[in-house]
Amino acid sequence: MEFVLEEIMSESIVLEVRNLTKHFKVGSSGKQVVHAVDNVSFRLAKGKTLGLVGESGCGKSSCARTIIRIYEPTSGRIILDGQDITELNQKALQPVRKKMQMIFQDPYASLNARMTVRDIIAEPLVAHHIVKKKDQANDWVYPMLERVGLTKEHANRYAHEFSGGQRQRVGIARALILQPDLVICDEPISALDVSIQAQVVNLLKDFQEEKGISYLFIAHDLSMVRYVSDDVGVMYLGQLVEICEADEIYKNPLHPYTKGLLGSIPIANPKLAREKEKSSIEGDIPSPINPPRGCRFHTRCPYARPVCSQEAPEMKEAGPGHMVACHLY
């Protein structure tokens, strides 16, 4: 499955994922397989943001973790800055890791409770031999703290002394201190209060403008994803079902799953909410151990036809740069 998004062809591609697949063996016999990520392909250009959305269990986080090689890919290729990193061993990966960093969902769980904020932010610098010891890292750490809206007085404090929003700032500082090319943001704002979410999103956007970082932004808050992303990919049961420019996907969703997902977003406007015709999705996401045959969405799809339960639809271009995997198009 090869596809080309024309407008990004001319720009430099930071990350390319080709037919990425990750299966987990489960059960004592190891015969059952969780199809966490199946045949996912996309490209991410320098300084751009690709949003990945979908219900829990759709494989968006597994996809991110496979890209960053926390999980070993089952098949497919991961190409970072032109280098194929799919089969690099841990030692060869070491210099590559400097280029890709991750921001996690839970700022309470992802910061070491026994390290000071300075040590947390300095750790990547030590790991990559930029400084020898953490206490030599102040020249990097202090400006970074100020950059993320904290002060250098915060450096000697521990994570538990901070609010959720401040902790997430520490997480961002840790991810960005190495000036990576690619940052994977796995639900970076879901655990934060509404008024704090906007602070963190603005901070991420500022860094992107300044340093030209690319983000793979994973979230289930679709209105925020639209706001931060240049392109948006929709995943369902391990597969990418639709991907295109962010505004296009919201204005003109093609896949019935995308339509349903967008129809489920609560609108913060009571008049519109009463008027809107809701195309919601019935039922629950099926088990990824035994995904439905054919199109995986056909069990919940209001437009399903006989062919949908037989043949898996190929990803095809339904409009300029608008890729969708559905038999209707």
Add this chain to the structure above:
Amino acid sequence: MEPILQVENLKTSFFTSNGEVQAVRGVSFSVEKGDILGIVGESGSGKSVTSMSILKLLADTGKIKEGTILFEGQDLTKMGKAQMRKIRGEKIAMIFQDPMSSLNPLIPVGKQVAEMIKEHHPEKKKDELKREVLDLFSRVRIPEPEKRYNSYPHEFSGGMRQRVMIAMALGNKPDLLIADEPTTALDVTIQDQILKQLRGLQKEFGTSIIFITHDLGVVAELCTRVIVMYGGLVMEEARIDDIFEDPKHPYTLGLLASIPKLEQDKGQRLSPIPGSPPDMTNPPVGCPFAPRCPYARNICAAECPEFKEVGEGHRSRCWLLDPEAPSDHNPFR
């Protein structure tokens, strides 16, 4: 119309080793029959403590210091444990955020729901209970209720578990349902299904609902009235349309500005509320929002404004609404 619940000047504190945490500092509101009241606020605003105070389910360190909670004419704050047990689950039911930790993992879900009905109606026979539970399960649209009756909570998805909780809450046809962030842990698709169900059930049974959430979108879709809480106080109360079209508090304005609009221009930055919420062990003397308020004046930090009527069914707590407030740099003039 006679309100079914009337909370007056409720003050609840937690007494911890770090001192008194004044979680709720004088909250008043009422719920009328058939109302769906939304309580909106950030973590630490006191919204959950308010609902826990109504049900008297506070942790051991928590205490209602002052105020009355009139439910159908009776003051809940004066009730003993045995009386409260009769009310909880029978007259007032509650749904929590995390259905997994609210269900017993060792008992089949059908039996758990049946037990709850039996607690209040010990005269009901086994067959009758089972029939009622199956009826509830199909009402909240749990597929194959007969088969699911004997399933354990871990065999259910998050959305299905929340349906079991709703079935349990509705088991005794309560007059008031308190839902504390019941959809926060769920996917938008499942959230949508649950909201639809709550709306339907409210229409069918006329149950009044208090819906606690931080999501203004959910409020817009579900509620008829809203109170906005901050720092243990109600900052604004209004009918649903008014809160979105004519907000009368800078905090509400800030909340509305921090969510991206569907048509938000990407080049335009979001306007977050700077800073973070106050520490409730030492709450500010003035308006709790003053340190983060872009319109704050000297008086705001010195003295807490009163909660005043600003329109029909619309009340707000802000010095900018005072008739003597200057009109420059004032969003309400």
